[in-house]
Amino acid sequence: MSRSFKPASGVNASWPTCSLQCRAGFALIEILVALVIGLVVVGAVLATYVSVGQTGRLQAALAQMDEDAQMGLQILSRDLLMAGYASPVGMDAASRVFTRTFNGRAVLGCDKGFTAAPASTPSVCAGSGGTPSIEIAFEADLYNSVLSAGKPSDCLGNALQDSQQGITFNRYGVGSGTSGRSELRCTSGSSTAPLVDNVERLQFWFGEAGSADPRQVLRYVGATKVQDFSRVVSVRVCLLARSEEAVIGSEDAVLRTYVDCDGVTQTSTDGRLRRAYFSTTALRNRMPF
Numbered sequence: 001m002s003r004s005f006k007p008a009s010g011v012n013a014s015w016p017t018c019s020l021q022c023r024a025g026f027a028l029i030e031i032l033v034a035l036v037i038g039l040v041v042v043g044a045v046l047a048t049y050v051s052v053g054q055t056g057r058l059q060a061a062l063a064q065m066d067e068d069a070q071m072g073l074q075i076l077s078r079d080l081l082m083a084g085y086a087s088p089v090g091m092d093a094a095s096r097v098f099t100r101t102f103n104g105r106a107v108l109g110c111d112k113g114f115t116a117a118p119a120s121t122p123s124v125c126a127g128s129g130g131t132p133s134i135e136i137a138f139e140a141d142l143y144n145s146v147l148s149a150g151k152p153s154d155c156l157g158n159a160l161q162d163s164q165q166g167i168t169f170n171r172y173g174v175g176s177g178t179s180g181r182s183e184l185r186c187t188s189g190s191s192t193a194p195l196v197d198n199v200e201r202l203q204f205w206f207g208e209a210g211s212a213d214p215r216q217v218l219r220y221v222g223a224t225k226v227q228d229f230s231r232v233v234s235v236r237v238c239l240l241a242r243s244e245e246a247v248i249g250s251e252d253a254v255l256r257t258y259v260d261c262d263g264v265t266q267t268s269t270d271g272r273l274r275r276a277y278f279s280t281t282a283l284r285n286r287m288p289f
Contacts, residue, residue, distance in 0.1 A: 058252070061243035061273050065198070069241045069277040072184045072196040077281045079136040079155070079170055080235055083107050084285040086139040086167075101139060102167050106286050107232055108135040109204045109223030114171055119154060119189030120161075122169060125223075132202050132223070133173030134235070138285070140168045155186035156193050174202050182242070200240045200274065203261035207234030207280075215287055233287055236280045246271025 084106030088098035105122060113130020117123035123135055138144075140152035140160055145168070148159035155170040171187040177194050184199040185192050207217035209231050217234050226232060238261035248255045248271045258274040260266050268274055 057245075057247045058255070058273070061245070061247045062275075064244055065241040065273060065275055068196050068198050069239050069275070072199050072239050072241075073237060073277060073279040075155075075184070075186075075195060076134075076172060076237055076239075077279055079138070079172075080107070080237075080281040081284060082138040082144055083136045083283050084138060085144070086285075087141065102137070104137060104167075105229050106137060106283055107206070107235060108137075108229055109133070109206055109226065110135075111223050113173055114187070116190060117169070119158075119169060119191075120167065123171060131174050132204055133171060134202075134204050135169055135171045137167065137169045139166045141166055154188040155195075156188050156191055158188060158191065172202070174199055184239075198242050198244055200242050201238075201261060203238040203240075205236040206232045207236065209233045232283065234280060234282045236278065239277045239279075241275055241277060243273040247273060 084102075086100035086102035088100055090099040091097065092099060108122065108125075110125035110130070110133050112128055113126045113133045114123040114135065115126050122137065140154065142152060145152040145154075146157060147153065148157055151159040152166055152168075153159050154168040155172075160166055160168060168188065173185055173187070174182060175185050175192075177183050177197075181197050182200045183194040184196040184202070185194050205220040205222060206226050206229070207220050208226060208228070209216055210218045211231075214231070215233065220234075220236055240261055248268065255273060256268045257265055258268065259276060260274075261276050266274070
């Protein structure tokens with residue numbers, strides 16, 4: 001039975017009256033409005049959470065790539081600074097030029113890797129199957145290398161034998177490990193070890209000096225176009241790094257494109273970020289004074 005609302009005395013009796021059903025209707029509308037507002041707030045919170053999470057993953061991937069590239073370029077730059085080094089053992093009286101224990105080739109670049117060679121002798125370029133690689137030769141001593149059993153060592157940490165006279169031939173390139181990840185590797189003799197993960201490619205350009213001024217770089221060319229590696233006085237390195245995991249979402253399509261070492265725009269098809277890093281190092285032991 002409906003009970004009508006009676007206005008209090010002094011209140012205009014012409015005002016509309018409201019039954020219990022009317023008041024119940026107002027309550028239901030208020031609940032629906034509150035639910036809609038709550039859903040909007042929850043949706044906004046979830047969208048913000050997802051966005052922040054994706055941004056965090058991208059930032060972590062970029063930081064990982066920067067760190068990997070920095071380590072890889074540092075390793076290569078350290079050896080390039082030592083390329084061609086050998087301690088002087090005498091001096092030619094006529095020319096007043098130091099004679100050294102090693103006066104061989106400081107660097108050698110190969111677009112398809114190297115053939116197998118002992119750790120104590122230079123290598124030669126392979127005809128097929130490999131990736132751009134570089135061999136760096138210098139005299140390792142107690143001060144410019146990590147000691148192993150009290151002796152200087154190669155890039156793998158192996159102690160050099162007395163018969164090698166301290167000369168090491170470190171060969172760097174890119175290969176796939178047991179996990180399938182692409183990695184920067186060093187080879188000395190028949191032994192190879194990974195140094196930095198998620199390095200997809202190396203590229204080298206060699207600064208060749210002219211005969212008129214052996215300190216001035218005339219041009220940077222690839223390995224196959226170098227006329228004489230004994231005139232190379234600088235090396236430019238490109239390292240292409242990739243992220244550890246696939247972090248590019250469907251809404252980040254712009255991040256799929258990247259510029260490779262040759263300056264060509266490429267598209268990532270596996271959801272990984274990629275970036276090319278460059279470094280140039282002068283071969284100070286090949287600079288005449």
